[in-house]
Amino acid sequence: MKEYYLNLPLLKQSTKKYTIHNSDGEKIGEWQRYYKNKFQFLIDLLIGHFYFNLKVYDSSSNLVIQSFHQSNWFRDVWKIKTNQDCNILKSVTKIKTNLRYEYTCNNRIFLIKHDIGSRKIKIQDVQTITLVPPRKIVIRIQDPIIDIYTATCLFYTVATQI
Numbered sequence: 001m002k003e004y005y006l007n008l009p010l011l012k013q014s015t016k017k018y019t020i021h022n023s024d025g026e027k028i029g030e031w032q033r034y035y036k037n038k039f040q041f042l043i044d045l046l047i048g049h050f051y052f053n054l055k056v057y058d059s060s061s062n063l064v065i066q067s068f069h070q071s072n073w074f075r076d077v078w079k080i081k082t083n084q085d086c087n088i089l090k091s092v093t094k095i096k097t098n099l100r101y102e103y104t105c106n107n108r109i110f111l112i113k114h115d116i117g118s119r120k121i122k123i124q125d126v127q128t129i130t131l132v133p134p135r136k137i138v139i140r141i142q143d144p145i146i147d148i149y150t151a152t153c154l155f156y157t158v159a160t161q162i
Contacts, residue, residue: 002023004151005020006021020148052069053068067089080154
């Protein structure tokens, strides 16, 4: 099992780059929230969590994953672009205290669960039921179906929706 560590920002609107470390303390990547324009920043500042875009970089500062928030008034949807393909993360939450998301990647479906009372965010493969349990944050990857860059992107996207 591999362990990775990352810090959460003090302010959720922060656009600073934050590092991802492995268990040896080596920097393996960075992640950053960004806004496409000043209008998105102002709306997000006033309303809160209305626009959420994220970039994840590898250790040599190459862009690995880019997440775009496509919101409507009923369900949130993110397009998560990797170097190879574009995947979809969509909200399937029915009760706001039990957040549920569905992530489609390479014709596989992952269910992401987060309960308000729990500190863990669980990523489950619907077919095989493998878990990636994650305020210094520890992400433990038990089965390498999802890499650390994708796990970081998914974790922070779900964690900020509370």
